[in-house]
Amino acid sequence: MKHVQKFAFAMLALVAIGCGGSGSGTPSTSISGNTTKYYVEAIVKIKSTNLKGDKNWTAAQLLNPQTPGLQADLNDPTVFGVLDPMNIQVGEEVVFQLVGYPTDSSGNVILNASGLPVRNILPATFSSSDINGTYGSLAGSTGDYVAGSAKSSGYIAVTASYKGAQFQTNYSIQVRQARLLGTVLGEGLSSTSGSQLYHTKLQFFDGNGALVGAVAVQYDGSFRASVPTTTQTFTVVPDSIPAAFYQSYSYAYNVGGTTTSYQYDAGVGGCDGQALLFPPSSYNLSIGTTTLPQTIYVQPRSSGTILGSTGCTEP
Secondary structure (H helix, E strand, O other), rough: OOOOOOOHHHOOOOOOEOOOOOOOOOOOOOOHHOOOEEEOOOOOOOOHHEEEEOOOOOHHHHHHOOOOOOHHHHOOOOHHOEOHHHHHEOEEEEEEEEEEEOOOOOOOOOOOOOOOEEOOEEEOOEEOOOOOOOOEEOOOOEEEEEOOOOOOOOOOOOOOOOOOOEEEEEEEEEEEOEEEEEEEOOOOOOHHHHHHOOOOOOEEEEOOEEEEEEEEOOOOEEEEEEEEEOOEEEOOOOHHOOOOEEEEEEEEEEEEEEEEEEEEEOOOOOOOOOOOEOOHHOOOOOEEEEEEEOOOOEEHHHHHOOOOOOOOOOO
C-alpha cells in the first residue's frame, strides 16, 4: 500500500513578519534579543457545561492546557487540548494563542518540572484574512474564534501581533466529521517525549488509498485530526520527523489477546510510501470523538541502530 502523498501542510507555514522573521516557517527569535520560539497555536475552548464545578478556575487557567488538575475537572476531557488549526470543524469554538517557547543556548526548548516545554501564552492581538467573517467570527483582542457553518475554501491566514512583530499561520474549517485523537512519542523515552516531535505530520487515507486528511503533532505529542468516517489507514510522513529521530516508527495494538505490530522504516528498500492500517476497532468511524487505541512510536537516534527493523510489514 504505497500511497504516501506530498501534502501542503499549510498549517505549519508559520511566518514571522518583521523583527527578524524569516518568512520560511522559522519563528522569529529577535524580539528584545530573547531566545524564544514563537508559534500561533489554537486550543479547544472549554465551555462552562464541560466543567464539573469542583474548582473556581480563572480565565487564564482555562486557557492553559498545562494547568494542573484542569483535565480532571472536565466532564469530557477529550474535548479540550491543543488543536491543529487546519482541523477546525464547523461550529467549533477555539482560541488562537501566540505562544513563546524559551530555548537554551543550544536552541533546545526548555522543559518544566513535568518534562513538557515551558509554554508562555503572550498578550497578542489577532486578525484574520477572512475580513468579512465568511467562515467564522474572530475576537481580535482575545483570539476567541467561533467557526461558522460552512467549510472554508482554501486556507485562511490568522496573524498575531506582539511587541511590534507579527506572526502568521493558516487555518481552515472542515465539515463536521470524525475527530480522531492520538499520541506520538519517542520509542523507549518518557511520556513527555512527544514534545520532541512537535510538527511531525500524519496523513489519513480511505479504503481506496485516497488522501482524506492530515494533521500536525502538537507540542505535547498529541494530535486531534478531523477525518471522514471512511478513513481506514494512516501514516507518519517520514521527512517530517525531526533529525533527532530515525525515519522509523511503529504501531501496535491488542485484539482478543493477540498483539499485532506494524513497523515502518524509510531506510529499507521498497518501504517508502507505505501506510499503516488502523486497528479493526477504528474502522467505521462515526461523527464524534474516537481515540486511537495505542501510541505511535518513533525511534530516537540516541537508541543506536534501528531496533527490530524487519522491513515493511502490514496486513
